[in-house]
Amino acid sequence: MLEHLSQDLILKPVIEQIKLPDYTQTESDVYWALLESITSQQLSVKAADTIFKRFLALFPDNYPSPELVMVLEMEKMRAVGLSQQKSTYLKNVAHFALDKGLDWQTLQTKTDSEVIDYLTVIKGVGKWTVEMILMFTLHRPDVFPIDDLGIQNAMVKLYNLSSTGKELKKEMLKIAENWSPYRTLACRYLWRWRDTR
Numbered sequence: 398m399l400e401h402l403s404q405d406l407i408l409k410p411v412i413e414q415i416k417l418p419d420y421t422q423t424e425s426d427v428y429w430a431l432l433e434s435i436t437s438q439q440l441s442v443k444a445a446d447t448i449f450k451r452f453l454a455l456f457p458d459n460y461p462s463p464e465l466v467m468v469l470e471m472e473k474m475r476a477v478g479l480s481q482q483k484s485t486y487l488k489n490v491a492h493f494a495l496d497k498g499l500d501w502q503t504l505q506t507k508t509d510s511e512v513i514d515y516l517t518v519i520k521g522v523g524k525w526t527v528e529m530i531l532m533f534t535l536h537r538p539d540v541f542p543i544d545d546l547g548i549q550n551a552m553v554k555l556y557n558l559s560s561t562g563k564e565l566k567k568e569m570l571k572i573a574e575n576w577s578p579y580r581t582l583a584c585r586y587l588w589r590w591r592d593t594r
Contacts, residue, residue: 425535
């Protein structure tokens with residue numbers, strides 16, 4: 398993997414300088430990851446963690462099963478710091494889990510684009526959220542979240558890109574093609590590089 402990515406001479410020194418934290422691939426709870434992701438949208442990590450912990454505390458064993466989320470009063474959700482909109486989105490995820498299913502094994506049978514199509518049907522779940530689920534919950538090796546601002550900023554700086562909008566995305570895609578089939582790992586290096594600067 399690293400040998401392949403190191404063929405990109407601009408990415409190579411980044412890989413040599415940065416140590417990524419250990420990453421163990423375990424079977425993960427897609428339903429939980431969606432709830433957590435929606436809670437954290439447009440919030441600092443600290444604020445999101447606090448609100449999510451308060452939300453979890455509303456349930457036995459701190460597990461917000463879909464059945465319980467569906468019957469939870471909006472007032473209680475609002476009281477832990479969730480907006481009306483996010484509360485609705487969390488209920489949408491719970492409803493989808495009961496109605497269509499968010500089983501890890503089933504999702505693993507779908508391609509990346511099929512998972513995106515399947516999950517973005519849920520109101521409140523966008524393409525970027527699903528890309529994060531693909532990368533960190535389903536452990537897909539070749540995901541490139543082109544709309545992620547961290548990835549965009551890192552690539553603009555690292556590759557000295559001056560274009561914007563569609564042109565920038567075209568250039569990013571062209572560069573990232575060379576990282577395939579390990580674009581997820583390349584993105585982890587880019588995020589880490591940006592954070593350590």
